[in-house]
Amino acid sequence: MNIIVNKLKKLTYIHIIFYVVLATLFLSSILFVHHNHSFYDQPIVKVLEVTLEDSTETIDMFGNEDVLYTQNIVGQVMNGEEKGRPFIFVNEYSTSGAYDQPYKVGQELFVKIERVTEDGVSLTGNVMDVKRDKHLLFVSWVFIFILLIVGRKQGLYSILTLAINAAIISYTLDVYLSRPHWNLVFIAGVSVLFFTVISFLLVNGFNEKTYAAIAATLVATFVLIVITYLVIWVSDSQGLRYEEMQFLTRNPEVIFLAGVLVGSLGAVMDVAITMSSSIFGLYEKNQQISVEALKASGKEIGKDIMGTMTNILFFVYISGAIPTLVLYMKNDMLWGYTFTMNLSLDIARALAGGIGIVLTIPIGIYITIFFINKKRVSQ
Helix, strand or coil, X not given: CHHHHHHHHCCCHHHHHHHHHHHHHHHHHHHHHCCCHHHCCCCEEEEEEEEEEEEEEEECCCXXXXXXXXXXXEEXXXXXXXXXXXXXXXXXXXXXXXXXXXXXXXXXXEEEEEEECCCCCCEEEEEEEECCHHHHHHHHHHHHHHHHXXXXXXXXXXXXXXXXXXXXXXXXXXXXXXXXXXXXXXXXXXXXXXXXXXXXXXXXXCCHHHHHHHHHHHHHHHHHHHHHHHHHHHHCCCCCCCHHHCCCCCCHHHHHHHHHHHHHHHHHHHHHHHHHHHHHHHHHHCCCCCHHHHHHHHHHHHHHHHHHHHHHHHHHHHHCCHHHHHHHHHCCCCHHHHXXXXXXXHHHHHHHHHHHHXXXXXXXXHHHHHHHXXXXXXX
């Protein structure tokens, strides 16, 4: 109890205002998301009653067993001209749940109203999707609270950085879609510049450590994309399967390079700030430390993080292809064909990101030492 009282005494007016604003945003957003039906153009139905009518076991031509279920569902329209009217429909779903799902009382569904039933009172139609904004909001607030509790001020800056970066990437795609003759790699490169500068300055502040991390990130990312482009150009994209981009009607190589540029940035930034912070930390503890000692320490730090960061990047890219891999292998596709079709681009992205991680270590070491030497001279 005394601990809580002491913490309350240390609160300043700024802290109180911040907590009040945060609580207000939290409560108002929760209230809004539970009563925002009128803001949607598509009709929304709230499920009031669910009855399981039938279940049937099935086996397909490949020997896969499944169970089909039939639900009779009664709901109520929550918005639009038909607000308040009953909505009745039949839902068929399977145990596998690949393209369908069961619905429960209390769920809210986006629907397409097709006609009035024979009684002339109720409506019927098809379900288009589930309204999930409540769950997304809840997860978002959990993420925000964890960042603020663990990171405090830095956590707040991280949230701001994430929001700004999301806005930048959205604007970048809008620019490319409205100006298809522009080079997406160039547009993404400009975005990377903003991502890097804003992220580091907001989270780490204005200091030599931050400037060194920014410079190392930009140099390593530029070298990475040049190497990736040269490899693709020399090999004429042999081994890369762009089938997943076949409906874009845009140059797949350019889109792939832009994806590599943005996708590798996070890992490169992480390594860059780790190298910069570690080497600056050694210098601040012993300002008489030699350059050779800083280089040796930087190399040891780089060796420790290189393998871990490369593996993280590999798993991040490969994990997204696991469902498709299972589908291909379940249907007796050859291993070579399965991995070539589904993993060629992901492996290429992971390799390119790994190159960026490895390059960032020596680049980060020398750029950081340059800023340290400059700081020594100014002192």
